[in-house]
Structure formats: C-alpha cells, structure tokens
Amino acid sequence: IPLAGVIGSPVAHSRSPALHGHWLRVNGLRGHYVPLDVAQSDLREVIRSLPRMGFVGANVTIPHKEAILDIADVITDRAALIGAANTLSFRDGKVYADNTDGFGFMENLRRGAPGWQPSSGPAVIFGAGGAARAVITSLLDAGVPEIRLANRTRARSDALRQEFGTRVTVYDWVQAGNTFDEATTVVNATSLGMVGKSEFRVPLDGLAPGTVVTDLVYTPLDTAFLIRARELGATTVDGLGMLLYQAVPGFERWFGTKPVVDDTARAVALGK
C-alpha cells in the first residue's frame, strides 16, 4: 500500500492529511497519507528512511521547505528558482524535490477567473516572503510584462529584483496604493488580513474594474482586501484554491490518479 505524508513542525494544523485522505476515499484508492512531525536535526535521516518504510513521496512544509533542497538528490528548475520545495517523490533510490506552489497559484487563477491573461498587463504583488517568490516565478514564466513589488521591508523586494531581473520593479510600501496603473493582476502575498494578524490597509481606490485580484490568505476565505476589491469592480479569487491545486501534482504522482478540486474538496480543506 503506497504511503505519503506531510513533513513539518508543527504539523498538527495541516489540512493536507484530510485533503489527501478525502481524495484517496473518493477515488477508491489504496494508500495512506499521514502527518509527520520532524525536527530540523532529524530531517535528513527521516527523509532517507521513508522510502524504506513504503513511502512513495511527501509534502514538505514549514520550517523545512528550504532545507530540503540540501537533502534532495534531484531538484526541479522551479524548486531551485523559488529556493524551496513542497513536494517530494521517492523513486529508484533517489529523492526528487519539486515546488508546486506556483502551479497551484496559476491554476487557481485560471479556474477562478476564466479568460485571465497574465501577459495582458503588469502584475502587482504585495509581500516579498516565500509565498511571493513562488508567485513571482510563476507569473514571470507565464509572460507577465512587469511585476510591481511592494513590501514593508524594502530590502527584501530589492533583493528579489536583483535575483529575478528588470521585469521586477520595486515600490516603497508607503506607495503600495500607487501601483495599479494598467495593472491586470493584483496579489496579496503578505500575511496581512489573516485571522489574528493586522488588517490589510493599502488603499485600493486606484484599482481598475475587471482587474483580477487574489489573496493568498484564506482564513478568512473572504478577506477585507478581496471584499474591497470586489466593491471596486475587480474579479476576485480566494486563496484556498492555491492550497488545493498545489496538492494535485503530488497526489497524482504518488497514487496514480488526478484528483478533482471541487466544493467537497474545498470543504474538507477548510475542516468542514
């Protein structure tokens, strides 16, 4: 029976076991997907042991997404670009590391905003952390002409421009509300608006109707950022789909069936 799991610490809050368990059930597949709480100091040893225990792969989450790159034998280009991996496959005695966050981000927008064309205009991204890196790489790959980056700590967005090149332009955080001219995509990749965190306060008045706006925060599902964007005529897509779609490639590789992202899967991921 194929085994897979999610490796993190802490990992008890992860919705991945429920989601993959749901997909195994509805597809009538043999297999198990378990949470694995692994300390940093044990990571290498655990990864090496998993294949011998019947594991075909694993997801990797905080705090191991970067460190796993030093352990894996083969790293995909997109994982190397993002500097982190979230999906492992164990094959032929090797550990393959991939990053499906960008895929999840793109797939969520493509499904949630049919007709969306990333190449149609500049994209605005708020935030410059790990999540922003995945969004930047996937948007650049999709042919976005310009990425306008605004982050509270300017040095972090400057570093991303250094790394990803001149299609990335940097704005001061206090100018974040003045980035919307001609923009066709706007992304909140900060943790602002998340339950228990500060509110998202960047003024959105400059948003043009029809702009595709998404929030990586999905607790709450409908954030103040998305509600305001909708008031201004934007097409909004919530962030839960990114979580669901990033899980699809791993499940398909490990268990051999492409799982469906539908309302039931969404409810499972939300713990309902």
Ligand code: ATR
């Ligand atoms: P992740 O991997 O989810 O991106 P992260 O690397 O901790 O997590 O990044 C969190 C993002 O939210 C960062 O862009 C952070 O801004 P800083 O780089 O200045 O820390 C942003 N963020 C968090 N709290 C914020 C706040 N109160 N105001 C503005 N930005 C905030």
